[in-house]
Amino acid sequence: MNKEVIGKFISSCRKDKGLTQMQLAEKLDITNRAVSKWETGKSIPDASIMLDLCEILDISVTELLSGERIAMENYQKKVDENLVEIKKENEATNKAARIGYGITLILLLVLNAVNICVHGVQKAIAMPEFIIMQTIVVIWILIYSSVIAKVEKE
Secondary structure (H helix, E strand, O other): OOHHHHHHHHHHHHHHOOOOHHHHHHHHOOOHHHHHHHHOOOOOOOHHHHHHHHHHHOOOHHHHHHOOOOOHHHHHHHHHHHHHHHHHHHHHHHHHHHHHHHHHHHHHHHHHHHHHHHHHHHHHHHOHHHHHHHHHHHHHHHHHHHHHHHHHHO
């Protein structure tokens, strides 16, 4: 999905309906700044308001995500293309999240190991910083595990 193409399409459809960014924003109960971000390609509409946006602009979600009007004979093909594109984007995001969580977890464990090496086990364990770091590691492991579980579930 190309955010810029989607944004231009939203802008065009909004103008075709004779709506200002402010009027569209009011109908969706959002800020006109959010509409501006869509139209400039900085973001796309949140899934929670896509149906309302499409209804207001008199377009389908498939047309919105494609950034163009779609003839009926090409409709199923565009639906399939959009689903594949969304799946690819989700996989890339999930991979980046797993890598980020993994690297952070490794860094936290390395910091703990360095602390133990520098201060010795007895001193390190007695330090409040060590206890805080251990708590962070445990919390991070739980978060990382839930992210991995979520990704595998999908």
